[in-house]
Amino acid sequence: MNDRSELLSQLPLRENLRGLSPYGAPQIDVPIQLNVNENTHPLPPVVVDAIAQEVAKAAATLNRYPDREFTELRELLADYLGHSLTKENIWAANGSNEILQQILQAFGGPGRTVMSFGPTYSMYPLLASGTDTTYIAGERAEDFTLSAESAAAQVREHKPNIVFLCSPNNPTGTALGLDVITAVYEAMSEHNGMVIVDEAYAEFSLASTKSALSLLEGRQRLIVSRTMSKAFGLAGARVGYLAAAPEVTDAIRLVRLPYHLSAVTQATAIAALKNIELLLAQVEDIKSQRDRIVARLKELGLKPSVSDSNFVFFGGVEDPHAIWEGLLEAGIIIRDNGIPGTLRVTAGTESETTAFLERLAELLGSQK
Structure with missing residues (x-):
C-alpha cells in the first residue's frame, strides 16, 4: 500500500505545491x-462572560447570514488603533494569515512576486505558493538585523510586486525602525508595489518602538496587518485585521468570500474590544x-x-x-x-x- 505522500503525488496538484509541507x-x-x-x-472571567453574552445574542439569529461588512467590529478596531483611522480604513478576516492571503489574492498571483527578508515568518512562502505568487527571499545581516539601505537596495534589485515586513520579526522578535519601512516604501513606489507591515506582536513592543500606523497617512500602498490572537488572547477565535487606505479595503472586497467572518467570530471580537x-x-x-x-x-x-x-x-x-x-x-x-x-x-x-x-x-x- 502506498503511503500518503505517494498517494498525494498521484493527484493533479499544481506544480508549485508539489513537495511542500503544511505549516505547523x-x-x-x-x-x-x-x-x-x-x-x-x-x-479574565469578566471577558469570558461578556463573550458568552455576545455570542448568545448572535446565536438567536444564526439562521441568517452575518453582517457582511462587520461594521461594528470595524468601528471598534478603528477606535482602538487611533491615528485618525475610521471604519473605512479597516478590514478583518479569520486570523492575520487570511488577511495576508487576501492581500496576495488581490495584488499577487501568477506572474507576480512577493519578497520578504529571512529569517522571518515561515508562512510567507507558503502563502505565496498557495496564491501562485513567486516568493523572493531577501537577506538580513549576520545578526538578523535589516537596515534601511540594505532593504531598499534589495527591493530595487528584485522589483517585487509585494513586500512583507515582519515587525516585530518572527522568529527574532525585534521590530524594524520606521526608517526601514519608509525606505522600502520609497523603493517600492518606483514600480508601484505594495508594502505590508505585519505587526502581529505590536502590543508587546518596547516603549521606544513606533508603529507603522503612524506612516499610513498619504501612503496609498502601505498596509499594516494586526491580529487579536496575541495581546488579546484570542488565538482560538481567529481574528486578524488590517489598516490601510479605503481603496485598499475595496480591493480586498473583490477577493473575499461571501460572509467570510461568522456572526460568532464577530460577537467574540466585539466583546473583547469592549473589555480592552x-x-x-x-x-x-x-x-x-x-x-x-x-x-x-x-x-x-x-x-x-x-x-x-x-x-x-x-x-x-x-x-x-x-x-x-x-x-x-x-x-x-x-x-x-x-x-x-x-x-x-x-x-x-x-x-x-x-x-x-x-x-x-x-x-x-x-x-x-
Whole structure:
C-alpha cells in the first residue's frame, strides 16, 4: 500500500505545491506550552462572560447570514488603533494569515512576486505558493538585523510586486525602525508595489518602538496587518485585521468570500474590544516575564535578541535539539526554528517562566 505522500503525488496538484509541507509547529500535549507565541494567560472571567453574552445574542439569529461588512467590529478596531483611522480604513478576516492571503489574492498571483527578508515568518512562502505568487527571499545581516539601505537596495534589485515586513520579526522578535519601512516604501513606489507591515506582536513592543500606523497617512500602498490572537488572547477565535487606505479595503472586497467572518467570530471580537483594558493589562505582565527571560539568559551566558514581542529568540546554544528535548522531558515545549545555535521561547505566566528558566539552567549546567 502506498503511503500518503505517494498517494498525494498521484493527484493533479499544481506544480508549485508539489513537495511542500503544511505549516505547523509540533502539537505535543505537555503542561507548559511555550512554542507558538500564544498568550498563555487565561481570559479574565469578566471577558469570558461578556463573550458568552455576545455570542448568545448572535446565536438567536444564526439562521441568517452575518453582517457582511462587520461594521461594528470595524468601528471598534478603528477606535482602538487611533491615528485618525475610521471604519473605512479597516478590514478583518479569520486570523492575520487570511488577511495576508487576501492581500496576495488581490495584488499577487501568477506572474507576480512577493519578497520578504529571512529569517522571518515561515508562512510567507507558503502563502505565496498557495496564491501562485513567486516568493523572493531577501537577506538580513549576520545578526538578523535589516537596515534601511540594505532593504531598499534589495527591493530595487528584485522589483517585487509585494513586500512583507515582519515587525516585530518572527522568529527574532525585534521590530524594524520606521526608517526601514519608509525606505522600502520609497523603493517600492518606483514600480508601484505594495508594502505590508505585519505587526502581529505590536502590543508587546518596547516603549521606544513606533508603529507603522503612524506612516499610513498619504501612503496609498502601505498596509499594516494586526491580529487579536496575541495581546488579546484570542488565538482560538481567529481574528486578524488590517489598516490601510479605503481603496485598499475595496480591493480586498473583490477577493473575499461571501460572509467570510461568522456572526460568532464577530460577537467574540466585539466583546473583547469592549473589555480592552482588562485584556491589555495582561500585556504588561507578559512583557515583564519577557524581560525577565532576557536578563536571565544573559546571566546563563546565552545571547538573547532585543525583543519587541511576547517571545525571546536566543543564540549561543551548543546543541539546540538536546536542550529542546531536555525541556520536553520536563513537560516544557519551546520552538526550535532550525536556525543553527538558536531557540525561541514564548513568555508565559510567572510560574511557566520560572519552570522554563530553572530547567534550562539545569540543562546548560549538565552540558559543562
